[in-house]
Amino acid sequence: MAILVCGGAGYIGSHNVRALLAQGETPVVLDNFLTGHRASVPAGVCVHEGDMRDPALLDAVFSAHDIDAVLHFAASSLVGESMERPLKYFQNNIGGMMTLLEAMVRHGVDRIVFSSTAAVYGEPDRVPIDEDAALQPTNPYGESKLVMERLMRWVGEVHGVRSVILRYFNVAGAWPDGSIGEDHRPETHLIPLILQVPLGKRPLITVFGDDYPTPDGTCIRDYLDVMDLVDAHLRALAYLRDGGRSVVCNLGNGTGFSVRQMVEAARRVTGHNIPMSVGPRRVGDPARLVASAARASSVLGWQAHAGIEEIIASAWKWHGAHPDGYDR
Numbered sequence: 001m002a003i004l005v006c007g008g009a010g011y012i013g014s015h016n017v018r019a020l021l022a023q024g025e026t027p028v029v030l031d032n033f034l035t036g037h038r039a040s041v042p043a044g045v046c047v048h049e050g051d052m053r054d055p056a057l058l059d060a061v062f063s064a065h066d067i068d069a070v071l072h073f074a075a076s077s078l079v080g081e082s083m084e085r086p087l088k089y090f091q092n093n094i095g096g097m098m099t100l101l102e103a104m105v106r107h108g109v110d111r112i113v114f115s116s117t118a119a120v121y122g123e124p125d126r127v128p129i130d131e132d133a134a135l136q137p138t139n140p141y142g143e144s145k146l147v148m149e150r151l152m153r154w155v156g157e158v159h160g161v162r163s164v165i166l167r168y169f170n171v172a173g174a175w176p177d178g179s180i181g182e183d184h185r186p187e188t189h190l191i192p193l194i195l196q197v198p199l200g201k202r203p204l205i206t207v208f209g210d211d212y213p214t215p216d217g218t219c220i221r222d223y224l225d226v227m228d229l230v231d232a233h234l235r236a237l238a239y240l241r242d243g244g245r246s247v248v249c250n251l252g253n254g255t256g257f258s259v260r261q262m263v264e265a266a267r268r269v270t271g272h273n274i275p276m277s278v279g280p281r282r283v284g285d286p287a288r289l290v291a292s293a294a295r296a297s298s299v300l301g302w303q304a305h306a307g308i309e310e311i312i313a314s315a316w317k318w319h320g321a322h323p324d325g326y327d328r
């Protein structure tokens with residue numbers, strides 16, 4: 001039996017593909033390679049290239065393999081871009097999910113693990129955020145993921161497709177040997193940008209606002225190691241195989257760190273003084289996003305293990321060995 005990994009050449013998908021292989025599973029990758037990297041997919045893994053919105057392609061993929069379950073990571077995921085091109089996000093993300101679910105129903109595949117996001121909550125009304133918090137996305141990216149969640153819910157009710165929806169907080173880090181890692185173009189995430197300073201690629205890191213209502217004035221986020229995230233996906237897969245019912249779980253550490261604390265941690269890890277300047281706030285950034293991951297613990301037996309220095313250290317190992325990402 002194979003596991004179809006949609007978006008298996010992306011940052012999080014590629015780490016899951018590796019972990020599936022290590023567990024003796026047979027991952028099959030579907031990716032359009034617009035943001036994914038061929039070099040991140042191990043040799044020997046079957047790769048289908050194309051757009052998820054193509055029903056004929058999905059039929060071919062589902063016919064070529066005996067697919068047991070789907071891990072779905074493929075989506076446009078830049079918040080800023082989604083504010084400029086909302087329809088791209090609705091077309092690509094929601095359209096891709098509709099085509100995928102249709103193919104799953106046609107081919108009798110009834111298990112899916114989906115990468116959702118804390119962006120479905122928007123500006124939270126309470127912290128830590130549990131899964132019953134209000135769902136009020138503040139950008140089209142978060143809205144598209146919320147609609148994708150709802151599509152799965154109804155297809156579950158009507159067609160019996162069971163889903164584990166994982167709402168990620170801030171994912172970072174890399175495979176422990178530094179062989180695969182994060183390579184977004186453009187890069188917008190805090191940890192890779194901080195590490196560009198000791199790599200000599202930028203002179204300093206700009207903190208987006210220090211006048212938030214937090215202890216040091218900078219935004220607080222819940223940083224999660226990609227390997228802990230991978231562990232959650234493997235557990236979700238096992239849960240569905242054991243007959244588990246559809247569930248939505250947050251994935252986070254349950255502890256928040258400020259931007260300033262992250263820069264300080266990166267200084268300790270890299271031994272570089274990493275100069276910092278304070279710029280204006282970035283539009284749409286909530287002051288504090290911290291997960292309650294209690295449900296993932298009770299339902300999946302999962303909890304995050306890596307602390308921020310460990311996360312930064314593995315990211316540093318990857319970026320240090322691959323300063324230009326997957327480009328040689």
Ligand code: UDP
Binds near residue numbers: 170191209282
């Ligand atoms: N951030 C920052 N400078 C940067 C990039 C990000 O101060 O160059 C801040 C950002 O405002 C947010 C946190 O770092 O508070 C994490 O941002 P990121 O884009 O990594 O993830 P997000 O929380 O937006 O999903």
